[in-house]
Amino acid sequence: MSFDIDPVFIFYGFAAVSAILFVEGIYLLFFSASSYRSRINRRLQLMNNQPDREGILVQLRRERGLTSGGDYRLPIVWFNRLLLQSGLTIGFTKLVLFVLFGAVMTFAVVVMVHGDLLHAALAMLFCATVVPILFLKILRGRRRKAFGAQFPDAIDIIVRSLRAGHPVPIAITMVGRELPDPVGSEFGVVADEITYGADLETAMRNLFYRVGQEDLPLFVTAVAIQGSTGGNLSEILENLSAVIRLRFKMRRKIRALASEGRASAMILSSLPIAMFGIIQFVAPDFYASVWHESVTKAALGIAVCWMGVGNFIMYRMVNFKI
Numbered sequence: 001m002s003f004d005i006d007p008v009f010i011f012y013g014f015a016a017v018s019a020i021l022f023v024e025g026i027y028l029l030f031f032s033a034s035s036y037r038s039r040i041n042r043r044l045q046l047m048n049n050q051p052d053r054e055g056i057l058v059q060l061r062r063e064r065g066l067t068s069g070g071d072y073r074l075p076i077v078w079f080n081r082l083l084l085q086s087g088l089t090i091g092f093t094k095l096v097l098f099v100l101f102g103a104v105m106t107f108a109v110v111v112m113v114h115g116d117l118l119h120a121a122l123a124m125l126f127c128a129t130v131v132p133i134l135f136l137k138i139l140r141g142r143r144r145k146a147f148g149a150q151f152p153d154a155i156d157i158i159v160r161s162l163r164a165g166h167p168v169p170i171a172i173t174m175v176g177r178e179l180p181d182p183v184g185s186e187f188g189v190v191a192d193e194i195t196y197g198a199d200l201e202t203a204m205r206n207l208f209y210r211v212g213q214e215d216l217p218l219f220v221t222a223v224a225i226q227g228s229t230g231g232n233l234s235e236i237l238e239n240l241s242a243v244i245r246l247r248f249k250m251r252r253k254i255r256a257l258a259s260e261g262r263a264s265a266m267i268l269s270s271l272p273i274a275m276f277g278i279i280q281f282v283a284p285d286f287y288a289s290v291w292h293e294s295v296t297k298a299a300l301g302i303a304v305c306w307m308g309v310g311n312f313i314m315y316r317m318v319n320f321k322i
Contacts, residue, residue: 041184042089043129043176054174058191063089070193070206079133085212086139088181095132098230103128144213148182148248151215155241162234168223186211200227215244218268258318265314 013110046056058068065083069074073092076078088095106127110120154175161171176188186207193203204220218240226233279286290296 008283039186040177041179041181043185043188053192054196057189057196060189063091065092066208081212082133082136082140084210086138087143089140089264099128099132102131127297140212144211146213147182147186147213148215148244150179151213151219152241152245152248154179154183154187155219155237155244159234159237159241162237168227168233182211200224215247217311218244242276261314261318265311265318270308272303 043056044059047053048058050059052057053307061068061070064087065073066079069299072084076082084091090098105123107120107124110123111117114120121208157178158168158171161174162168166174172187172194173191176184176186176191178184179187189210190207193206194200198206201220201224204223206219208216217236222236222240223233225231226236257273287296
């Protein structure tokens with residue numbers, strides 16, 4: 001059985017492969033020329049071009065929405081803490097500019113599509129307030145999960161360093177030099193704060209405020225108690241690492257057991273929206289006679305609120321802390 005292949009398609013295939021290889025070559029030439037040590041985390045990347053550790057510490061603080069002294073820059077503490085724990089490094093000024101640009105574009109699009117200034121203003125207000133907060137909360141959740149996955153490895157490095165005879169600040173510095181973000185830069189900031197005058201307990205509590213991960217208080221408390229009363233810190237941290245790994249394993253097991261509930265929630269939530277989109281595509285005039293009625297808008301609003309309540313209940317059923 002023979003296959004007749006048009007040479008034009010072969011030419012297009014080779015052209016596509018050539019374009020992909022060309023783009024990869026440009027990337028490897030311009031974006032991957034730095035060493036592994038300079039790319040392992042944000043702090044080491046800055047140290048590659050700027051040897052002043054104090055200047056790097058100030059820059060990392062300002063990127064995360066803090067002042068040069070490590071205090072909150074904004075008077076709204078909860079939003080400043082959310083911005084700090086999200087790990088966003090573009091700074092508060094650029095974030096405001098992006099939010100304003102997105103809000104203005106949303107206003108323009110809604111005005112062009114619907115021509116209703118009230119709806120456009122509401123959409124702009126939603127994009128300027130709710131969307132950034134949801135975006136920052138998603139980033140914070142992902143960063144906390146990444147930190148929790150790397151945290152036991154960081155404790156193991158500290159334990160091995162302490163058993164080798166190094167003091168605690170040197171062990172923390174090794175974590176900042178060996179691990180990627182977010183753990184690497186956060187422990188590097190702790191090491192720099194200790195170097196420039198902060199005591200160990202204060203630097204550890206600042207670490208918890210910057211990350212907010214739920215396993216960090218155990219680590220901070222263990223280090224603080226050992227610093228005030230003494231004891232075998234390496235043994236304490238080794239047991240703590242084992243406990244954190246077991247908790248992480250239990251969370252993954254619970255997540256696997258609750259996957260059916262999450263899948264059901266996503267399917268039940270997306271099904272009405274998908275059916276509405278299919279009907280609008282197949283028969284655009286199906287809802288034409290009732291679309292502009294006030295009763296239809298009220299019914300849709302009630303349905304959306306009721307769906308939101310159901311989604312919240314299902315979310316609480318499959319998500320809980322360990």
